[in-house]
Structures are given as C-alpha cells and as structure tokens.
Amino acid sequence: MGRVIGVSDRVAVFVVFALNGAVYGSWAPRVPALAEQVGASPGELGLALLGGTAGLLLAAPLSGRVSERFGARAVMLVATLLSCVVLSLTGLVGSVAWLAVALFGLGFANGGLDVAMNIGGVSVERRTGKAIMPVFHAGFSFGGLVASAAAGLAAAQHWSPERHFLVAAIVTALVMLVVYHGLPRAVPRTERAARPATTAPTRRPVLWLLAVVPLCSAMAEGASSDWSALLLVTEHGAGEGAAALAFTAFSLAMAVTRLGSAWVQRRLGATRTLAIGAVVAAAGLLVSALVPVAALAFAGFVLAGTGLAAAFPVALSLAGEAGKRADGSGGEREIAFVTTVAYTGFLAGPPLIGGIAQATSLSASFVLVAVLAALIAPAAVGASRARHRERTAAELPV
Numbered sequence: 001m002g003r004v005i006g007v008s009d010r011v012a013v014f015v016v017f018a019l020n021g022a023v024y025g026s027w028a029p030r031v032p033a034l035a036e037q038v039g040a041s042p043g044e045l046g047l048a049l050l051g052g053t054a055g056l057l058l059a060a061p062l063s064g065r066v067s068e069r070f071g072a073r074a075v076m077l078v079a080t081l082l083s084c085v086v087l088s089l090t091g092l093v094g095s096v097a098w099l100a101v102a103l104f105g106l107g108f109a110n111g112g113l114d115v116a117m118n119i120g121g122v123s124v125e126r127r128t129g130k131a132i133m134p135v136f137h138a139g140f141s142f143g144g145l146v147a148s149a150a151a152g153l154a155a156a157q158h159w160s161p162e163r164h165f166l167v168a169a170i171v172t173a174l175v176m177l178v179v180y181h182g183l184p185r186a187v188p189r190t191e192r193a194a195r196p197a198t199t200a201p202t203r204r205p206v207l208w209l210l211a212v213v214p215l216c217s218a219m220a221e222g223a224s225s226d227w228s229a230l231l232l233v234t235e236h237g238a239g240e241g242a243a244a245l246a247f248t249a250f251s252l253a254m255a256v257t258r259l260g261s262a263w264v265q266r267r268l269g270a271t272r273t274l275a276i277g278a279v280v281a282a283a284g285l286l287v288s289a290l291v292p293v294a295a296l297a298f299a300g301f302v303l304a305g306t307g308l309a310a311a312f313p314v315a316l317s318l319a320g321e322a323g324k325r326a327d328g329s330g331g332e333r334e335i336a337f338v339t340t341v342a343y344t345g346f347l348a349g350p351p352l353i354g355g356i357a358q359a360t361s362l363s364a365s366f367v368l369v370a371v372l373a374a375l376i377a378p379a380a381v382g383a384s385r386a387r388h389r390e391r392t393a394a395e396l397p398v
Contacts, residue, residue: 007178007182008182009124009127009182009183009184010128010132012180012181012183013117013120013123013124013136014139015175015179016076016080016117016179016183017121017136018146019080019172020080020083020113020114020140021139021140021142021144021145022144022146022172023083023084023110024110025144025150026150026151026164026165027087027090027106027165028148028151029155030151030154030161030164030165033155033161034093034099034161037093037094038094038095038096038098040096040099048099050100050347051099051101051104051107052106053107053347054104054107055104055105055106055107055108055109055111056107056110056343056346057111057343057344057347059108059110059112059115060111060112060114060115060336060339060340060343061337062112063075063111063113063116064115064333064334064336064337065332065333065336066112067115067116067119068332068333071185072116072119072120072123072184072332073184073185075113075115075116076116076117076176077176079109079110079112079113079116080113080172080173082105082108082109082112083106083110084172084173085169086102086105087106088165088169089102091160091161091163091164091165114339115336115339117136118133118335118339119320119335120183121133121136121313121316122316122335123184126324126328127184130266131266131270131314131317133262133313133314133317134258134260134262134265134309134313136313137258137313138255138256141254141258142255144251145251145252150168201323202337204322204334204390206383206386206387207319207322207337207338208341209379209380209383209386210315210318210322211315211319211337212375213311213376213379213380213383214311214312214339215342215345216311216372216373216376217312217315217342217376218312218343218346219345219346219348219349219352219369219372220349220369220372220373221346222346223349224247224301224304224369227353227365228243228301229243229244231288231362231366232294232297232298234362235292235363238294238297238298242294246297249301250304250305251305252305253301253305253309254306254308257310258309261273261277261313261314265314270314270380270384271381271383271384273314274310274314274315274377275376275381276307277306277310277376278375280306280307281374282307282370282371283303283307284303284305284306285301285304285367285369285370286300286367287299287300287303288301288366289363289364289366289367289369289370290367307373311376312342315342315380316335318387319335319338320335322387322390353366356368
C-alpha cells in the first residue's frame with residue numbers, strides 16, 4: 001500500500017516518529033480521568049505511573065537486539081500495533097493494579113518503538129548522507145502536541161478514556177499500515193550472518209559519554225514537565241492558568257527548533273550544535289530559577305526547550321554512527337544502549353528535584369537542572385574525542 005501512494009522512507013520514518021508521540025500525547029493528558037476511573041490516590045497513581053517507566057527500561061535493550069536480528073522495520077510495525085492494542089485496553093481498566101499493568105504495556109511498546117524508529121532514522125541518514133535526525137524528532141514532538149490537543153478536546157466533549165483511546169488506536173494503526181512499506185528494509189539474513197563481532201557498548205567510553213547527553217536532557221525535560229508550573233506559581237507569583245502553559249511553550253519551542261536543528265548541525269557539526277544548545281538551555285533554566293519575574297521565567301523555559309531540542313536526536317545519530325560497520329550496517333545495539341541510559345533520567349529526575357526542593361527550594365532545584373543541562377557540552381566534546389581515539393586505534397597496524 002505504501003508503495004502505491006509513493007511513501008518514501010524519509011516520510012515513512014517521520015510519520016512513525018509522529019505516531020509514537022501521538023500515542024503518548026493521547027494517554028498522558030487523560031491521567032486525571034484514569035485516576036478517577038480506578039479510584040487511585042496520588043500515591044497509588046505515582047506507583048502505577050512507574051509501570052510505564054519500567055516498561056521503557058525493559059524494552060529498550062531488547063528492541064536493539066531484536067532490530068539487529070530481524071530489522072527495525074518489523075519492530076516498528078509490531079511495537080506500533082502493540083501500542084494500539086494496549087492503548088485501547090487502557091481505557092477499560094478498573095483498578096490501580098490493572099492501570100499499572102496497562103501503563104507497563106504502553107511503556108514496553110513505546111520503548112521498543114523508540115529504539116526501532118531511531119534505528120530507522122539512522123538508516124535514512126546513511127542513505128541520504130544528510131543529518132536529519134532532529135527533523136524526525138520534531139515529528140515526535142508535533143505528534144505529541146497534536147494528540148494532546150485532541151485529548152483536551154475529547155475531555156471537553158466528555159468522551160470517556162475508553163472511547164477516546166479506541167479512536168486514537170484505530171487511527172494510529174491505520175496510518176502505520178499505510179506507511180509501513182515505505183520504511184527502511186531489513187538487511188538480508190545472509191548479510192547479517194557475515195557481520196563481524198563488535199565491542200560491547202558497555203565497554204566503549206564514547207557511548208557512555210554520548211549517553212550523558214540525552215540523560216541530562218531527559219532530567220531537564222522531566223523537571224520542566226513536572227515542576228515548571230509549580231515554580232512559576234509558588235516562587236514567581238504567576239497565575240495557575242499562565243503557569244500551566246510553561247511546559248507547553250517549552251515543548252513547542254523544542255518542536256520548532258528541531259525543524260531547524262538539522263540545518264544547524266550540517267553547518268556547525270554535531271559537537272558544536274550540542275555544546276551551543278547546552279549553553280542556551282542552561283541559561284534559560286537559570287533565568288527561570290533565579291529571576292523573580294514570571295514573564296522572564298516563562299521565557300527561560302522557552303530558551304530551555306530551544307537549547308535541549310538537538311540533544312536526543314543528535315546523540316542517537318552519533319551512537320548509530322559509532323556502531324556503523326564497513327558494510328553500512330550496524331548501530332542497533334549502540335542506539336539501544338544510549339536510549340536505555342537516557343530513560344533513567346526520566347525515572348530519576350522528578351524525585352531528585354522534589355527531594356532537593358524539599359530540603360532547600362524549588363529554585364535551587366532548577367539551578368541544579370541548569371548545571372545538568374550545561375554538562376551536555378563537555379560530554380559532547382568528550383564523546384567526539386573518544387570517537388577520534390577509537391578511529392585512530394583502529395587505523396594502527398596490528
């Protein structure tokens with residue numbers, strides 16, 4: 001079907017990124033309705049939400065190995081359809097325990113799709129010879145924003161989560177089936193069998209340094225998502241309505257910037273793009289933390305979203321490049337490793353910020369977040385140097 005309507009691999013991968021963002025953007029805004037549906041207390045809801053993170057962490061490394069064996073194209077299809085099934089079932093849950101199970105399933109499917117679609121994105125980069133991963137990640141951002149708006153509309157129209165999730169799942173599955181044949185194809189089995197063994201990701205400093213980039217970005221993004229509104233209300237005197245828009249502005253700035261980040265990367269290089277973004281993000285977060293003017297703090301979150309926009313896509317692109325073999329294949333395990341480490345940022349970030357805020361203040365917590373964002377710059381430089389040392393060592397005579 002995809003071939004009939006002429007879906008290119010670049011368009012197909014972009015759409016899959018958007019679908020992944022849309023699945024998350026469909027259920028996350030309906031968490032209050034789900035909590036009411038199952039009668040969850042805040043503490044019980046927090047434990048249920050951990051199920052989603054557990055699913056992510058379990059699926060990411062597994063997805064890398066399965067993608068290496070069968071191709072990312074197959075994993076993208078299976079993970080997307082699994083997301084649709086679990087999303088539709090999530091609307092039917094009637095207890096906290098089943099909500100936790102459903103969110104684990106969603107996290108597992110999302111983690112598998114996340115790794116596979118990034119592998120697909122790297123495949124398109126290799127075919128085109130262009131740095132375009134930030135554009136794909138913009139698709140994820142815009143997919144999430146559109147789905148979040150649709151979720152708000154569904155809630156306003158008094159749609160139950162069951163009805164809303166079923167419609168979202170059907171639309172997602174149909175779109176995936178349309179673009180599936182345009183996705184990058186798997187490497188034939190005969191070629192896979194001939195691949196030489198490569199060094200385990202955990203033994204390569206370049207991958208640990210690359211993982212620091214999205215790890216710090218994830219912690220900053222999680223802090224902005226969970227705590228920006230409270231910071232603006234309690235420490236900068238903003239109204240609740242305006243404060244609630246801070247993360248929306250952060251996300252929109254990130255999405256728009258990603259559209260242009262590929263252009264910047266092609267002209268300045270990956271390392272400079274990451275370093276400049278780190279400085280911008282850290283400056284924005286410091287403004288949000290320390291300047292006692294709500295409007296400037298709001299602008300600080302816009303700057304933070306702008307600065308962090310390239311962190312995930314560029315780091316994963318570099319991880320794929322670090323795993324590239326002479327025959328043009330490889331990178332699956334490397335992308336999975338960096339993604340798995342990055343996910344721990346979403347898990348550890350919110351409680352870390354909350355703990356520091358309890359001991360000191362929320363502003364002090366965001367100063368720490370700014371420091372974490374700034375660490376992206378030396379990590380990027382260190383990864384570049386480590387990769388250079390690897391290449392130099394590989395060229396030395398045995």
